[in-house]
Amino acid sequence: MENLTGSEIVLKSLRDQDVDVIFGYPGGAVLPIYDSLFKQNAIKHILVRQEAGAVHAAEGYAKSSGKVGVVLVTSGPGATNIVTGLTDAIMDSVPLVCITGQVPQHLIGSDAFQECDTTGITRPCTKHNYLVKDVNSLSEVIHEAFTIAKNGRPGPVVIDIPKDVQFSKGSYKQKKEFLIPKHRLFNSSVIENDKQIEEATKLIAHSKKPIFYIGGGCINSGPEASKLVQELVKLTSIPSTMTLMGLGTLPASDPNSLGMLGMHGMYEANLAMHDCDVMVNIGARFDDRVTGRLDAFSPNSKKIHIDIEASNINKNIKVDIPLIGDVTTILKKFLTSWKQNNYSINKNHLNDWWKKINEWKKVDCLNFSQNGNTIKPQYAVKRLYELTKDINTIITTEVGQHQMWAAQYYKFEKPNKWITSGGLGTMGFGFPAAIGAQVANPKALVVDIAGDGSILMNIQEISTAVQHRLPVKIFILNNEYMGMVRQWQELLHGGRYSESYMDSLPDFVSLAESFKAKGLRATKSNEIDDVIKEMIEYDGPVIADIIVDKEENCFPMIQSGSAHNEMVLNKNQKQDSKSAEKGKILV
């Protein structure tokens, strides 16, 4: 057994966990760890410009690589700056390990300089957290943290390490020597699903109007899950829709894909959800952005729900057959059962169902017209898609209208190419997430589709991108508004645009240039292709400022308080006033 200092143990444990990059920002309470970092070459450190950027970058890294994202920040303000990112990660099930420095133990509780109750503050926004008091338990804690971050439903873990523990000497335990007690992990082997799987496949085989409702769990479960979903969809020809987080599981071009569902989802997808008789939820969680009004949510269907987290079962929607476990494991059994029983769905029924869906498709809910010089935001995303679809491209987004347009008009053919903040809806997420994704995928084209409001929330990270030569592209759909806020004010608050105008925006081109990045701008529709091409070709970070139609709205839309079948397609269609009154109080 070697005797190492706490900070050496941190670095050694991270190496043992195959970590090759960490995102961080130094300060007094982590100086010993930064010192150990300085003395080695195996682990690369990406210096961000604000700790919030570090967590989102780690999320982007994790989501695009399937690995655990690692963050290192100091005590006090360093720790409190990561809280939004932790909450974002727990909502979207992103595996992170965040190491925070803490004041030395003898000062804990004394309101010491840069002391805060990090474990107290982060308890509700982590899967688990630790305050390490004994250097001899440090390596075990780190190994356990990595296991917990990845295990079951992934999520963030915080390890708070007092400075004296970083200095003191202790023993190191290797990853392979460490056994985590069973009860501290999600253990799928204890859950018997076989009988329910038989019931589920039988239910589907006898359905007339089935639908697959595919969620982010299929992405989190790893690439094999997407393959299995694709196989199942192909085998059954069941209409399939994906959540915002599930995009990419099924290629957008798959003939059975109805695209995204939910508040700004496809008309046909939402109506099919409403009218189906058997719904198979694969790794989604009946989020309110998906269900719309609950008492009118898919009223006549039997529901099957595959989820790795038991507490998601019957939380929002009562289901008939719950299947608790990893999507990959369950779908394998599912496929075996389907094949062994020689199941197939009655052709006539399925044809009728598709006929109905194809009628809905004729509404062409994403239809828009690009006339004249003013750039329609939809057109901008569409052109971006057309000009990047043959390149290995990863798209991240901020939060707002641009996020929804990205989800609607950018067609994802593969998993892990779409990185967005779904559960928390964190403005400022997309740019640092793009930086993290670029670190994990140096050869990919990484584009953050942004709004003029959101991008200012973490714009400082342009400095990070320049320093680390990360050629990320920021594609701003600049409408000079917090567009999504303005849209809700237009629809629900009599057009009173209270504080949603983005006054005094910077000149994004010169802003980029002041950071030694490249700035580009398109103001007319005929300029957009050239700007996108130049953006792709430029070897370095770019801000492309796309001046778009200022008051364009994002449609189709299930307004708050409405049901799937009350979706509106444009602003001339008014929401039923009773639903609107009720919807107003919702978020």
Add this chain to the structure above:
Amino acid sequence: MNTNKSVYETPNVSNPINRYIITVLVDNEPGVLARVVGMFSGRGYNIDSLNVAEVVTNEHLSRITIVTHGTSEVVDLIRKQLMTIVPVHSVTNLENEGSPVEAEVALIYLEINESNKKEAFNVCDFYRARKIENENNTTIFEIAGTSERIDAFIKEINKLAKIEVVRSGPIAISSLERKMEEK
């Protein structure tokens, strides 16, 4: 009554609200109680009473007993949410365990004088409350039993004397025969 935690109203009329006793076996490590209690407050569930003590010393296991009220659906969600907490070993809803045996302890300080003494002691006797000797020679009674019995006792004795009450809140245990040693 909104039984689920969605932003939308619940579709169906829900089951009646009942009292439930939940016991949670946990690793006795720092912060574990805060995790359990924080889950309740963070998700808007109720805690009517709470009790914690280490029960298996050599393995550092504690049992937390929580009395809550809600519909059976809510209590099921509580159970599942508790299971996601890392140091939690097991969660038992005693409702599902046959009729549990339940008990509570109360300590009661009585202001006694010549005029109420006899009657007060009679009531204590009747409820089998036990006088606890103490070095200040004040009148302190201890009563254990179901919460209802303690309630009744307090009501009676309060008619006769000024009192100060400390209660533990109920703890409970399943009365079923054990198949295996519970871990």
